[in-house]
Amino acid sequence: MTTFAVTGATGGLGGAAISALIARGVAPSDIVAFARDDAKATPLREAGVVVRLADYERPETLDAALGGVDRLLLVSSPEVGKRTPQHRNVIDAARKAGVGFVAYTSLLGADTSPLMLAAEHRETEAYLADSGLDHALLRNGWYSENYAASAPAAIDSGVFAGSAGAAVVAPAARADYADAAAAALLAPEAGRVYELAGSQHLTYPDIAAAFGEIAGKPVRYQDLPVADYKAALVGAGVPEGAAAVFSDSDGGAAQGALDSSSTDLADLRGSPSTPFVEAIRAALR
Numbered sequence: 001m002t003t004f005a006v007t008g009a010t011g012g013l014g015g016a017a018i019s020a021l022i023a024r025g026v027a028p029s030d031i032v033a034f035a036r037d038d039a040k041a042t043p044l045r046e047a048g049v050v051v052r053l054a055d056y057e058r059p060e061t062l063d064a065a066l067g068g069v070d071r072l073l074l075v076s077s078p079e080v081g082k083r084t085p086q087h088r089n090v091i092d093a094a095r096k097a098g099v100g101f102v103a104y105t106s107l108l109g110a111d112t113s114p115l116m117l118a119a120e121h122r123e124t125e126a127y128l129a130d131s132g133l134d135h136a137l138l139r140n141g142w143y144s145e146n147y148a149a150s151a152p153a154a155i156d157s158g159v160f161a162g163s164a165g166a167a168v169v170a171p172a173a174r175a176d177y178a179d180a181a182a183a184a185l186l187a188p189e190a191g192r193v194y195e196l197a198g199s200q201h202l203t204y205p206d207i208a209a210a211f212g213e214i215a216g217k218p219v220r221y222q223d224l225p226v227a228d229y230k231a232a233l234v235g236a237g238v239p240e241g242a243a244a245v246f247s248d249s250d251g252g253a254a255q256g257a258l259d260s261s262s263t264d265l266a267d268l269r270g271s272p273s274t275p276f277v278e279a280i281r282a283a284l285r
């Protein structure tokens, strides 16, 4: 019997990875879900998954939660700026617990990516490499759902703004990345680096057209300099830090950082990524 564990299990990616493991034949009782909020984990417990309370900031909880775990999916923390020490805590605990294989959700092209978000992923990747743990890197591209967040305002105003210029991006649904993570955990290959990107390559005008298709009205793309896009986001109520990250990421996308010709996502899953329009429709439901 193999025991799997998934961090961030009360979040979108971790929860979907657990669903994908179960869909791929793993018994819920062989899955340990890491949660820091007991109440949020109720649906997981009801599904028969073993819930253990663990907080990246509290190493003693990680030591206890990793007991008996064979393969771990370390879902990167959402707490940008705190992630490297948090991930180190998990990696240290995994080493102490003798975990056999770790898959870490990194960022597409993390080793060369110009995105500010890449730095903590590079640091975590390096720490994993030094840990001696058998591991694989799941370098996730952009979630299609990130664009869904812009859709209502874009549909309302008829304008989708961004800073990606004429570049293409290859987003995939969060559930696609989760499914790929489950597949990678089920067939562990130490040392593998998966560059995970969607099967469609879209420009931002294509994304505006997809919003228009969903809304049944025209939506056009307006390209802005990164600083202007950031100011527009702040003006729309996005907190300064998040606006800095989003606008910087679009600037990286303009350099091609959110596109890849890799077919690792489709190969791991055994099927192409969810069509973009379908992923946006589902996210807006």
Ligand SMILES: NC(=O)c1ccc[n+]([C@@H]2O[C@H](COP(=O)([O-])OP(=O)(O)OC[C@H]3O[C@@H](n4cnc5c(N)ncnc54)[C@H](OP(=O)(O)O)[C@@H]3O)[C@@H](O)[C@H]2O)c1
Pocket: 007, 008, 009, 010, 011, 012, 013, 014, 035, 036, 037, 040, 054, 055, 056, 057, 075, 076, 077, 078, 079, 086, 105, 140, 141, 142, 143, 146, 174
């Ligand atoms: N590639 C992309 O486009 C993209 C987009 C967004 C995020 N990401 C990255 O991918 C990760 C997974 O995405 P997601 O959509 O699943 O994010 P999410 O829905 O925000 O889930 C994050 C998970 O991390 C948990 N968490 C946060 N702080 C923690 C801590 N100190 N100790 C233990 N657990 C903690 C959360 O627990 P609670 O439920 O208790 O808050 C939640 O379960 C994100 O965390 C971020 O690093 C990537």
